[in-house]
Amino acid sequence: MAARKPQMDEAKASIPAAGKAPSVSRASEPVQTLAETVAARIREQVISGRLTPGSHLSEQTLSEELQVSRNTLREVFRMLTKEGLLRYEANRGVFVSTPSMSTIIDIYRVRRFIECPALAHAHPRHPGVSRMRAAVEEARRCREAKDWLGVGSADIAFHAAIVELADSPRMSSFYAQIALELRLVFGLLQDPEFLHGPFIDQNFEIVTELEAGRAVAASELLEAYLLRAERFILGAYARVTAET
Amino acid sequence: MAARKPQMDEAKASIPAAGKAPSVSRASEPVQTLAETVAARIREQVISGRLTPGSHLSEQTLSEELQVSRNTLREVFRMLTKEGLLRYEANRGVFVSTPSMSTIIDIYRVRRFIECPALAHAHPRHPGVSRMRAAVEEARRCREAKDWLGVGSADIAFHAAIVELADSPRMSSFYAQIALELRLVFGLLQDPEFLHGPFIDQNFEIVTELEAGRAVAASELLEAYLLRAERFILGAYARVTAET
DNA sequence: ACTGTCCATAGTGTTGAACAATTTTTATAT
DNA sequence: ATATAAAAATTGTTCAACACTATGGACAGT
Known part of the structure; x- marks a missing residue:
């Protein structure tokens, strides 16, 4: 019964002198580790929708495809799992998270909970305000x-800037995670013009109100915006999942 | 199914000293991976103060000490880094985070930002309330x-229960991270009786108010509590760092 | 003494192979 | 068909090796 026998190797007779193809020479900027580089790449693939939610990421396949070792890839998986983009299943591997x-609902609850007070108590001259303004313009471009x-990215950046008004690094990094998950949702939905178009101008109004010193009014606009957006996204989501 | 012969390691009799018997023990379902087990262990060491902030965790030393491979240890480090307990420095390794x-200040800003509204809008019959009550009693015990x-743990549990009133899984898990960092701070300070003693009874008052249906009053109590606690901790911190 | 270069050392970053443990698939027997 | 056991794939973990980076000390020039 002991049967179980390895058949895998044999080819391993090769000499360990294999060329290692050292990391590409990107001699610029702060030394990013290979794992971080790969993580950024996969993250981008997930966000852009090339890696669809629910799909299984095979360690072996991906490590060959990306030219990194399984160990490094696992570090990458760990990172992205903590970010919420991937999900682990014991002994089954990692899958792209599938937002439900x-x-x-939870994401938007958090957003209202955090963004509205942050905006309401903001000082009109806070550096975050100019970042909001810049994000709106970027979205229009x-x-x-x-x-x-790009519109999606700019929209996220706009709201991240709102959170920065609270002057809390921890809150900002928490929001960054939430935003990542939201991007995952965006990727799931089709028709991005319909999805983002209407909201750009509302962002514009919000930042305008804030710059005029009417923080509370801006906050109320924002809350209405978030409630509408939530219904909107939920509707689109229901439509998509109904099709399958 | 799959009734296989349970022949485990016996050949690797290299250094069986610590003998941890990986998966044998809890045959239940949660199937905790080795990395998670080790992470829990280090986490506990950091919280309890046996691993002092600022100290360097050598991969080689620790992997020998805990009887795990460097690769696994690195996975552990990644987890704890995301939790905020450890800090990476490129090519220099991981260090226990040193709260400044x-x-x-940021932790308490976040706490006021989240806990107070959560409490103010809470329903008196929310399941989180009984958890608050239980935590207070545990603290007294x-x-x-x-x-x-234990008092520290119970205090943290009390406030985690407050956050649960907001009914948001993401918010709760975020708060869990913040709480971990707070424990790090606690570990840095001495004289834990002086540190926690006065706050137990204030927690009691807060939950009592809430149970009586006066959520807003409870929230105001909480805000005062948090402001006091922040000053208190900052003072203790300054005293400790001045000594060095 | 003072300072800058060079080198040995130690520690992290990454790899590839190996094996154990578990899940999934296939083949076989009832 | 259906249950069950063997085979194949995959993940979990370890190990040994080497490239790359940081640190500290020896050594030469001023």
């Missing part, structure tokens, strides 16, 4: 160019 | 027994 309705992925 | 004054580490 309750995920969306992307809309012109029909770069909807 | 601004860390404490530990105080009797002079188990100050």
